[in-house]
Amino acid sequence: MTRPKRSDKKGETRLDRTTALDLYTRMVRIRQFEEKAARLYEQGLLPGFLHSSVGQEAVAVGVCGALRKDDYITSTHRGHGHIIAKGAGLDRMFAELYGRETGFNRGLGGSMHIMDFELGVLGANGIVGAGIPIAAGAGLSIQLRGTDQVAVAFFGDGAINTGAFHEGINLAAIWDLPCVFVCENNLYAESTPQEYVLRIPALTERARGYGIPGELVDGNDLVAVYDAARRAVERARAGKGPTLLECRTYRWYGHYIGDPAVYRPQEEVEYWKARDPIPRFEAWMKEHVGFDDADREAVWQAVAAEVEAAVKFAEESPLTPVEAALDCVYS
Amino acid sequence: MRDNVLMREALREALDEEMARDERVFLMGEDIADPMGGSYKITLGLSTKYGKHRVRNTPISEIAIVGAGVGAAITGMRPVAEIMYVDFLEVAMDQVVSQAAKIRYMSGGQLSVPLVIRCQGGPGRSAAAQHSQMLEAWFFHVPGLKVVMPSTPYDAKGLLKAAIRDDNPVIFFEQNGLYNTRGPVPDPGEDYTVPLGKADIKREGKDVTIVAYAQMTLFALQAAEQLAKEDGVEAEVVDLRTVSPWDKETVLRSFRKTGALVVAHQAVRQGGVGAEIAATVYEEALDLVDVEIARVGAKFAPTPFAPHLERYVIPGKDEIVAAVRTTLERGGRFGAVGQAAAQRAGAV
Incomplete structure (x- = not known):
């Protein structure tokens, strides 16, 4: 991948066309994966729970776009987007959602627990906030091993009042660990609005309490997320310690597929849908690197074909043999 | 072979020898670095010998101690996280039970969690309701965890060395009432382990x-x-x-x-x-x-x-x-x- 350069003028990243198209494609892959998964779930074809990240693609891609393959991420119950943005194949993603042998975790983990060490994905996580201290530990491991990797924790606004948030970020702060803490603030913790659980106007104010930088970002603006993430990642890689990013965004679906989301007004949903990160980035590309309807069509069609093939792969994959249910308890 | 070694000495020797043997092994916990050397002095001298980057004092943050242990363990290190009292592990139960114990499983066998959680406790000292519980059954109930509870200095040293070399999360529960007991232990540097899972x-x-x-x-x-x-x-x-x-x-x-x-x-x-x-x-x-x-x-x-x-x-x-x-x-x-x-x- 071509490394993007930073312009001297505004401190704003100038993405070259190749990189921009790559990031755009990643967003489209997430969007189409999530939409297809939602349809399959509604048809009763996928077991368990499904938490969709449609609408939040720019956070996953903006942050993971600033990372190397050997950097680590911890993710959340709403983790498909992060993992795809980190480079996951849709075939093994779908296979995991179907609970098949070919899934990333052989169907032992499922939607909420996808892990892949090769991609640096230390795990989606069904426990809110739990990935934060784990990412701090990955940062500690990086520091002790003396590599220049970075560990990123994604978490939602629901996690910010857990003990794990406080303990994990504080530990990373006092030890200058190479971590980036990314709050994907979609304004609701399940059904509870953010203003009900937070007395301050922005989570980033808390960064000061830990003695680390905090940055509030428009989470539906891919370039803004990418810029902020690059600053935080560079800082971490340089051994200067962690950063807290708050990316304001919105999930189009409810907390889970099937949640009618009666707790939020329809006008609010429409407001945010009008700020869809994908067309916004298309507009940016048109202005800065060149992008037209034919480009758009090519990406969407290629991804649609990938999604269809991935679903077919998953559906044709064998069920995991039952012995596997007892195989992996211990090393 | 020495015939009169304190259990607390035997435990310290195990940590010392494993840290010398494998640079991926490091310790973290509350008050474990010198001059304190741990609430029960098990780690006394080790931060002076190996440096405070490998014997790390932590804040009173049990979730972070275990959680960071998990994160370090799945990315190539072999942490020994000390929780001052087994009672305090209650604070970090999610990281122990739903993270450390299950990551290997949820990953389909892809990841291992070579983490030792050392803790101590037990009755007999009027430490009352929050500092003397025997909580081993809680961890015994969880697939994916190993639980080790030695009774002699010989076993304590050999089992701790084996626990550190094991690729699974191990709750290493030292009973406080045994720290000052004595028994035969091989000479320092004479490498031996006691296999986990053997009575x-x-x-x-x-x-x-x-x-x-x-x-x-x-x-x-x-x-x-x-x-x-x-x-x-x-x-x-x-x-x-x-x-x-x-x-x-x-x-x-x-x-x-x-x-x-x-x-x-x-x-x-x-x-x-x-x-x-x-x-x-x-x-x-x-x-x-x-x-x-x-x-x-x-x-x-x-x-x-x-x-x-x-x-x-x-x-x-x-x-x-x-x-x-x-x-x-x-x-x-x-x-x-x-x-x-x-x-x-x-x-x-």
Whole structure:
């Protein structure tokens, strides 16, 4: 991948066309994966729970776009987007959602627990906030091993009042660990609005309490997320310690597929849908690197074909043999 | 071989030797660096020897201590996280139970979590309800965790070294009442390990099997001596050493020899490790006609503060002796070992 350069003028990243198209494609892959998964779930074809990240693609891609393959991420119950943005194949993603042998975790983990060490994905996580201290530990491991990797924790606004948030970020702060803490603030913790659980106007104010930088970002603006993430990642890689990013965004679906989301007004949903990160980035590309309807069509069609093939792969994959249910308890 | 080494010294030697052997091993916990060297001095001198980057003081943040241990373990390190009291692990239960224990499983076998969580605790010191619990059954109940509870300095050192080399999360539970006990331990640098999952027969006998672990093993040995002297009963004492996975084979072999079992621990009896062992032995030995099984455990109450109340709630040697006598009497077995003993048992 071509490394993007930073312009001297505004401190704003100038993405070259190749990189921009790559990031755009990643967003489209997430969007189409999530939409297809939602349809399959509604048809009763996928077991368990499904938490969709449609609408939040720019956070996953903006942050993971600033990372190397050997950097680590911890993710959340709403983790498909992060993992795809980190480079996951849709075939093994779908296979995991179907609970098949070919899934990333052989169907032992499922939607909420996808892990892949090769991609640096230390795990989606069904426990809110739990990935934060784990990412701090990955940062500690990086520091002790003396590599220049970075560990990123994604978490939602629901996690910010857990003990794990406080303990994990504080530990990373006092030890200058190479971590980036990314709050994907979609304004609701399940059904509870953010203003009900937070007395301050922005989570980033808390960064000061830990003695680390905090940055509030428009989470539906891919370039803004990418810029902020690059600053935080560079800082971490340089051994200067962690950063807290708050990316304001919105999930189009409810907390889970099937949640009618009666707790939020329809006008609010429409407001945010009008700020869809994908067309916004298309507009940016048109202005800065060149992008037209034919480009758009090519990406969407290629991804649609990938999604269809991935679903077919998953559906044709064998069920995991039952012995596997007892195989992996211990090393 | 030295014949008089303190358990706390043996534990320190294990950490020292493993840190010297493998640079991926590091320690973190509250107050573990010098000059404090740990609340119970187990890590004294190690930060001076290996540096404060490898022996790391942490804030009072149990979630972060275990969580960071998990994160470091799955990315190539072999952390030993110290939790000052096993009671404090309650604060970090998600990281222990739903993260450390399950990551290998949820990843489909892709990741391993070579994390040792050292903790200590136990009754007998008027430490009251929040500093003297025996919580091993909580962890015993969780697939994916190993639980180790040594009773001698030799086992403590060998088991800790084995736990650090193990690729699974291990709760290494040191019973406080044993720190100042002494016993034979090989010379420093003489590398040995005690395998996890293997019980040890600490005393051979033919009349009854007493299964115990940690400090209760010492009480079981004292009880066995008393029973031999007063009742002519020869008890076999099986020290589990590793509580999970427990050594079913050794326990069953001993039970098939003696036909009578007393499982003894200081944790509360209800839902304790002893319940599982007793039930398993019963199920596996249905072919034996005369089987006698009993459990010894703490009464169902928090640990009280006042010494006489604590002694009332928490069992020790006397309760084991009483349980053996009752068990053998109930089974009509004293005929085999002496009428006088049976009469005494009847009085219990």
